Amino acid sequence: MNVGSILNNDSPPSDHEKEPKQAVSSGRIAGESQSAHQRHSITNILNDTPSVTPEEPQTFVKPVVNANNSSSPPVQSSPITPRAVPIKRNSIANITNDRDVDITTGKETSFNISRQANSNNHHQNNHKIEQVDELTKIQQLKKSTKPKRYATPPIWAQEYIPPNKAHLVDHSEVENHNGSHVRTALSDKPVFDYTTTRSVDLQCSITGIIPPPSITRTMAEWIFANFSNINDKNRKFVELELKFGKIIDKRTGSRINLNVITECIFTDHSSVHFDMQVEEIAWNEIRKFLEELEKGYQEELRNSIGKDKPKRKFNTLDSDITDTFYQTGGKGEHIRKIRVSKDNNLTPPRFTAIEKERIADLYIHNPSSMYDLRLSLSLEMPVPEGNVEAIIAKNKASLVREKKRNTWTHAPTITQFDLTRVLIPHEAKNKHGKKIVNHDIHFEVEMEIDTPEVFNAIDKITSGTDTFRLEELVEVFVNNARVLNNRVTKLALP
Known part of the structure; x- marks a missing residue:
């Protein structure tokens, strides 16, 4: 061998x-x-x-x-x-x-020519047999009663359609995944034209289409992933809010420093906590800015520039509510966090209660701006009114917050701005032994998006009618936060 x-x-x-x-x-x-x-x-x-x-x-x-x-x-x-x-x-x-x-x-x-001919005939016969077998397999597959896995191709398998062409057909009424039709509150007209630029001598890219910012796409994917798991019956209880604050490093007690200068998403939540307070001067500046926008809008109406426009740019509402937080559930039971709200503007006051469950958070770090952002998805399930009195009587309050809030709602950008002055009472005794109540005052700024519009955009993605609507909603929503952040950042500039 x-x-x-x-x-x-x-x-x-x-x-x-x-x-x-x-x-x-x-x-x-x-x-x-x-x-x-x-x-x-x-x-x-x-x-x-x-x-x-x-x-x-x-x-x-x-x-x-x-x-x-x-x-x-x-x-x-x-x-x-x-x-x-x-x-x-x-x-x-x-x-x-x-x-x-x-x-x-x-x-x-x-x-040998005759041998070659016999061999060719043999190969041709084999090839014909193989073709017949393949046709038979295809016919059997067509006759198969096995249900299709997808009614429409998945998102990653769908053909790319530019936004300016995706909206050529009016999809004001779309069918969601449970078969019912949902009519959107806003127009399906594209918010952004991804195929043009201000300069007529320039093209937006080599493909003729402007790609969406990566942070916008990441936020849209995060929203899609979390919203898709919510049952239809719970859709009306979903809250998606964006809070202003600072991402604080637990080790140093200061704002995080990642050695970056641009906006980014921070994923290591275990090493940080989010401080959702803003300075009073920034809170007042944002309120002043919204008032200026409303005043400029009213001047346009008086000058007949916008005859067909609504009478107001923002719908405003002032509220005075006291929130009391309780934890219910005994040992070995599921702990429920209940928030009981008392409307101080009503006489007698009205009590309502919800069970708030935080689903997920997304931290957005803005090192070149005054504040970071936290995108929070929560479920606010209402508690029956008949159970509110029993909750108050049987449980001890863990926290009390008095909220004096100014709400500004801007329908064209499906955004609600909440400017809240929070008073947290603390009991103490003076030098004479008399009990007194002091208040810690905090200022908070948050934005809420119209969640029905978000669900409509997600239904359009699943039905294949419009795969860009969700990204446009997210971009508009985040742009509002950037506008406010840019305004207050100017206060820190010399």
Whole structure:
């Protein structure tokens, strides 16, 4: 045995194989019974083995070589059947020339035309059989009653359609995943034109389309992933809010420093906490800014610039509410966090209660702005009014917050701005031992998006009617936060 024998899967030679190759017995040449070796190489793999076709016995002539390497007259052996198919030469010349190789002499002989025709007919018949089998399989698949996995292709498999073409058809009424039709409150007209720029001599990109900002797409994907898991019956209880504050490092007690200068999403929530307070001067500046926008809008109406516009830019509402927080549930039971709200503007006051469950948070770091942002998704499930009194009587309040809030709602951007002055009471005793109440005053700014519009946009994605609406809503919503952040950041500039 040698390396070549191992590669060719040869077994050790038997006793009769060890006889001299010159011996001839039983009317055949010794050693010719062994099939030609096919080497395990790339050429053998790439070249298909031709099929063997039976043919008439042929007479082979073997030259007898003497000790002086001089050829003796050829000796004719008895007729035998060819033992192997012709060997293919691995060269372009042998492919283009229809030549065959005689195994015994090593000389090229003419290709048998009748044999070639039989082989071609054999291959054609096999090819026709394979085609019939494939057609049969396709017909069986068409007759199959197996339900389709997707009514519409998944998002990643859908064809890309530019936003300016996706809105050519009016989809003001879309069908959501439970079969009901939902009419959107806003127009389906695209918010942004992704195919034009202000400069007429410039194109927006080599593809002719402006790609969405990566942070907008990430936020849209985060919203889609979390909203898709909410049951239809709970949709009206969903709250998606964006709060202003600072991401504080737990180790240093200061705002995080990531050595970046641009807006980014921070994912390591375990090492930080979000401080949702803003300075009083910033709170007042935002309120002043909204008032300026309303005043400028009213001047446009008086100058007849916007005759068909609404009478007000913002719908405003002032509220005075006291929130009291309770934790219900005994040992081994599910702890429920209940918020009981008392409307101080009503006489007698009205009590309402909700069970608020935080689902997920997304932190957005703005190192070049005065404040960071926290996008929070929550469920606010109402508590029956008959249970409110029992909750107050049986449980001890864990926290009390008095909220004096100014709400500004801007319908064209589906955004509600809440500017809240929070008073947290603390009981103490003066030097005479008399109990007094002090208040810690905090200022908060938050924005809420119109969640029905978000669900409508998600339904459009799942139905395949519009895959860009959600990104546009997110971009508009975040742009409002950027506008406010830019306004208050100017206060810190010299």
